[in-house]
Amino acid sequence: MRHFPIFLALQGRRVVLSGGGGAALAKLRLLMKTEARIEVFAADPAPEIEAWAAARRLTLHRRALQAADLQGAALAYAADEDARGDARTAALARTAGVLVNVVDDLDASQFLTPAIVDRDPVTVAIGTEGAAPVLARAIKADLEARLSPRLGALARLAQGFRGRAAALPQGRRRRAFWSAWFDRAGPQALDAGGPAAAETALEALLAAHLDAAPQPGHVIFAGAGPGDPDLLTLKARKALDRADVVLHDRLVPPAILDLARREATLIDVGKQGFGPALPQAEINALLVRHGQAGAQVLRLKGGDPAVFARLDEEIDAVAEAGLGWEIVPGITAASAAAASIGQALTRRGRNAGLRVLTGHDMAGFAEQDWHALATPGTVAAIYMGKRAARFLQGRLMMHGASEATPVTVVENASRPDERVLASSLGRLSRDLEDARPEGPAILLYGLAPRAAAAVLSLPRQEVS
Ligand code: SAH
Numbered sequence: 535m536r537h538f539p540i541f542l543a544l545q546g547r548r549v550v551l552s553g554g555g556g557a558a559l560a561k562l563r564l565l566m567k568t569e570a571r572i573e574v575f576a577a578d579p580a581p582e583i584e585a586w587a588a589a590r591r592l593t594l595h596r597r598a599l600q601a602a603d604l605q606g607a608a609l610a611y612a613a614d615e616d617a618r619g620d621a622r623t624a625a626l627a628r629t630a631g632v633l634v635n636v637v638d639d640l641d642a643s644q645f646l647t648p649a650i651v652d653r654d655p656v657t658v659a660i661g662t663e664g665a666a667p668v669l670a671r672a673i674k675a676d677l678e679a680r681l682s683p684r685l686g687a688l689a690r691l692a693q694g695f696r697g698r699a700a701a702l703p704q705g706r707r708r709r710a711f712w713s714a715w716f717d718r719a720g721p722q723a724l725d726a727g728g729p730a731a732a733e734t735a736l737e738a739l740l741a742a743h744l745d746a747a748p749q750p751g752h753v754i755f756a757g758a759g760p761g762d763p764d765l766l767t768l769k770a771r772k773a774l775d776r777a778d779v780v781l782h783d784r785l786v787p788p789a790i791l792d793l794a795r796r797e798a799t800l801i802d803v804g805k806q807g808f809g810p811a812l813p814q815a816e817i818n819a820l821l822v823r824h825g826q827a828g829a830q831v832l833r834l835k836g837g838d839p840a841v842f843a844r845l846d847e848e849i850d851a852v853a854e855a856g857l858g859w860e861i862v863p864g865i866t867a868a869s870a871a872a873a874s875i876g877q878a879l880t881r882r883g884r885n886a887g888l889r890v891l892t893g894h895d896m897a898g899f900a901e902q903d904w905h906a907l908a909t910p911g912t913v914a915a916i917y918m919g920k921r922a923a924r925f926l927q928g929r930l931m932m933h934g935a936s937e938a939t940p941v942t943v944v945e946n947a948s949r950p951d952e953r954v955l956a957s958s959l960g961r962l963s964r965d966l967e968d969a970r971p972e973g974p975a976i977l978l979y980g981l982a983p984r985a986a987a988a989v990l991s992l993p994r995q996e997v998s
Pocket of ligand 1: 760785835837838839840841842843866916917945946948949974975976977
């Protein structure tokens with residue numbers, strides 16, 4: 535982000551604009567929405583500017599801008615649509631230490647004017663850093679259609695009622711009151727009887743919310759999917775939008791955490807600084823503590839919360855504390871990895887079952903039913919298998935698995951930095967040493983990427 539969006543208080547402050555043509559008119563129409571004192575410098579202004587000056591909406595100076603004119607100004611606009619004139623305005627502004635915008639010249643500008651959707655006091659500003667004005671216009675048109683023209687009136691009523699609403703405890707209960715107002719009660723009352731009815735409705739709504747018993751704390755165990763935010767379920771997304779506290783794994787990427795409410799407390803329980811993972815008992819204690827304080831807690835885990843994620847231990851702790859809970863499934867890494875290599879996890883005639891294994895358990899490398907796994911056609915999704923590769927290789931080959939059995943390693947499945955390594959049981963540990971995957975990686979035992987599978991099957995067909 536090269537430009538940081540802010541909303542500037544301009545009441546009574548001077549905004550200086552040099553120019554009197556089309557570009558000046560476009561900027562002035564926006565600026566006149568504010569309470570700034572606008573001063574226009576133009577030897578030959580458009581008639582609209584003259585009319586606005588006559589109506590005292592701005593001050594018009596029929597001469598060129600001078601250095602002294604910039605003293606104390608909040609913003610300056612170079613809108614002469616002439617490179618030399620604009621460069622002069624920009625230089626004067628810089629000398630005076632006033633932020634300047636040169637119309638249609640991104641590099642010469644210190645700030646940009648966004649496209650605006652105006653539902654005063656609600657304002658949406660859209661910026662593309664000059665990269666795609668067409669896109670900004672499309673987003674603006676979309677928002678204009680989506681945001682009710684009554685939104686401003688609703689927000690203004692709310693603004694005047696903030697003090698009264700403070701009778702509700704800050705946090706979830708107050709938020710529930712405001713959501714009910716903006717979602718249903720407000721629009722209904724405005725439609726039915728205008729602002730006067732809406733004010734009465736606001737009082738009634740507050741009384742109802744003050745009477746309501748507080749909602750108890752609750753924990754949602756949700757899967758965040760393998761990393762691509764588009765692979766988040768709608769239910770997990772809604773939970774992110776509502777949670778007061780989000781406890782997340784280190785597998786959950788920032789793009790997904792960005793979807794949490796701005797006021798939500800985000801706790802990374804995957805690591806402590808750069809140190810080791812937080813002990814399970816502490817994670818359980820955090821869930822219970824926040825739940826008992828009445829918070830809506832979201833325990834967000836990578837992939838599916840029920841796959842190698844110590845879900846039972848956390849549910850036990852939460853249930854024992856008498857808190858309500860719910861599981862929201864997610865797309866597990868095996869599903870994302872299989873999708874990436876264009877393969878199904880099961881296939882008629884090849885594997886009637888799918889094994890979901892971990893390379894590691896609490897005791898170290900995990901023992902499995904190696905004999906069954908070595909049977910031709912077996913497919914297994916091996917989680918946490920990177921470091922166990924040599925162990926897996928040894929055990930499986932000892933039990934008769936062919937060293938030609940395909941094994942595909944998918945690192946960072948579904949993420950922009952995804953890598954696919956097509957290997958075989960015999961070459962697995964060597965290939966992993968060469969490729970050194972650093973992100974989370976899953977081993978798909980018995981599956982080759984679809985294109986490679988087609989190539990590999992050629993010689994066999996020739997032999998038969
Ligand atoms: N609950 C998770 C698994 C947690 S165990 C799930 O359902 O996916 C952590 C292991 O999951 C990692 O070591 C890795 O083997 C696997 N994993 C998680 N996300 C992954 C991803 N995006 N790509 C590849 N493997 C992933």
